[in-house]
Amino acid sequence: MIKYTKEEFSQFGKILKLNLINSCTGYKSANLIATKSSDGLTNVAVFSSVTHLGSEPALLGFILRPNTVPRNTYTNIKARGLFTVNAISESLIADAHQSSAAYDPSVSEFEVTNLEQEYLDNSEIPYVKGSPVRLLCRYVNEYPILENNTIHIIASIEAIYYDEVLESPDNYLQLDKANIVAINGLDGYTLPKLVSRFEYARVNVELREKG
Amino acid sequence: MIKYTKEEFSQFGKILKLNLINSCTGYKSANLIATKSSDGLTNVAVFSSVTHLGSEPALLGFILRPNTVPRNTYTNIKARGLFTVNAISESLIADAHQSSAAYDPSVSEFEVTNLEQEYLDNSEIPYVKGSPVRLLCRYVNEYPILENNTIHIIASIEAIYYDEVLESPDNYLQLDKANIVAINGLDGYTLPKLVSRFEYARVNVELREKG
Numbered sequence: 001m002i003k004y005t006k007e008e009f010s011q012f013g014k015i016l017k018l019n020l021i022n023s024c025t026g027y028k029s030a031n032l033i034a035t036k037s038s039d040g041l042t043n044v045a046v047f048s049s050v051t052h053l054g055s056e057p058a059l060l061g062f063i064l065r066p067n068t069v070p071r072n073t074y075t076n077i078k079a080r081g082l083f084t085v086n087a088i089s090e091s092l093i094a095d096a097h098q099s100s101a102a103y104d105p106s107v108s109e110f111e112v113t114n115l116e117q118e119y120l121d122n123s124e125i126p127y128v129k130g131s132p133v134r135l136l137c138r139y140v141n142e143y144p145i146l147e148n149n150t151i152h153i154i155a156s157i158e159a160i161y162y163d164e165v166l167e168s169p170d171n172y173l174q175l176d177k178a179n180i181v182a183i184n185g186l187d188g189y190t191l192p193k194l195v196s197r198f199e200y201a202r203v204n205v206e207l208r209e210k211g
Numbered sequence: 212m213i214k215y216t217k218e219e220f221s222q223f224g225k226i227l228k229l230n231l232i233n234s235c236t237g238y239k240s241a242n243l244i245a246t247k248s249s250d251g252l253t254n255v256a257v258f259s260s261v262t263h264l265g266s267e268p269a270l271l272g273f274i275l276r277p278n279t280v281p282r283n284t285y286t287n288i289k290a291r292g293l294f295t296v297n298a299i300s301e302s303l304i305a306d307a308h309q310s311s312a313a314y315d316p317s318v319s320e321f322e323v324t325n326l327e328q329e330y331l332d333n334s335e336i337p338y339v340k341g342s343p344v345r346l347l348c349r350y351v352n353e354y355p356i357l358e359n360n361t362i363h364i365i366a367s368i369e370a371i372y373y374d375e376v377l378e379s380p381d382n383y384l385q386l387d388k389a390n391i392v393a394i395n396g397l398d399g400y401t402l403p404k405l406v407s408r409f410e411y412a413r414v415n416v417e418l419r420e421k422g
Contacts, residue, residue: 001375002377005369009269010268012382016382017269019382019383020382020383021265021266021269023386024368024384025240025242026240026242026261026393027393028240029237048263049263050237051239052233052236052239053274053358053359053361054361058217058220063262090406093406093407097412098412100412101413120214133237145352147265147268152354157235159215161213162213164212170226171223171230173231173234175234176401184384184386185383185384185408187410188383188405188408189409190404190405191403192393193402193403193404194400195392195400195401196304198400201309203323
């Protein structure tokens with residue numbers, strides 16, 4: 001195997017270090033977080049850190065990087081308390097990635113990319129049209145991560161919308177049926193395919209795949 | 212689209228709720244965390260919450276659920292300060308999943324599954340043999356998430372080992388070259404394939420895919 005110690009990779013150039021450290025922890029979720037300012041200006045941006053935190057209550061978390069990302073998302077979430085999380089499917093990749101450019105805070109990414117906003121059930125905050133899984137979320141708390149000046153945002157899931165193609169008897173959203181992508185590193189978009197689902201693992205019971 | 216409000220999905224049965232809430236936030240990383248107790252007993256378990264936190268310094272985070280998971284991993288990490296994170300590739304799926312069974316704390320999952328431990332460079336903590344990306348990590352801090360009694364563990368990356376098949380000029384680990392999997396929901400293992408990598412997104416510059 002190839003090996004790098006912290007002393008070695010700390011000396012890498014910026015891009016080489018970003019590529020290695022961003023890709024070594026595995027695949028990441030691919031979502032667009034949409035918000036609206038108190039003035040009514042919308043904002044949408046790619047996040048690869050949205051993570052399931054628990055089901056009872058239904059909570060998710062994600063990481064904000066105030067040092068490198070314009071703070072619209074954070075400011076808007078704090079202003080309104082609500083935001084939406086929209087899964088990125090294959091057809092949304094290019095526009096989703098473009099939304100990560102450093103547009104002026106006065107510009108809505110919905111205006112300068114082909115991403116379109118959609119208001120479901122007269123929601124206050126827009127969803128991303130065409131996204132196959134869309135969550136309405138409410139800000140619950142934040143934990144500053146002192147080690148690198150990021151913020152861990154905790155939010156509750158208030159409503160879930162999903163494409164009919166994902167409907168299943170056990171409520172499992174098999175994400176590949178809607179061509180939802182996963183992120184590899186800083187800039188790689190991947191398309192996963194389900195290999196197998198397993199029964200709940202038990203001691204001394206032979207492992208079975210689900211039918 | 213199909214819609215469920217929080218009031219509705221809160222009333223679902225346990226499995227239906229777990230399936231929906233665990234799958235709606237997108238794909239998750241698939242890693243085996245290996246630890247060793249102060250007595251020398253090894254432990255290995257699947258974690259789907261390992262997330263990149265930052266590259267300078269190189270940090271990752273993951274979520275521990277003290278209410279539902281035996282606390283070996285946490286106790287061992289606190290006892291020794293070091294642990295390993297090992298990417299799950301397709302050939303490791305079945306044994307990785309089996310390691311999540313509720314074995315007695317006195318049993319090492321390395322003994323009762325086909326997962327094999329491997330000590331690289333005389334490391335104190337074992338790695339998982341056959342895993343194509345392996346990280347040596349050091350506990351840095353923890354943030355209790357009060358909303359659901361989980362713990363967000365913050366760790367530094369001390370060393371990175373990866374399979375030669377992943378070597379690339381820009382240090383990008385293209386995870387599909389080593390058949391590394393992503394997790395969908397509670398029990399689904401998926402195999403992603405790279406669709407495209409993009410240049411850093413810029414304002415007013417046409418988006419290009421990397422060569």
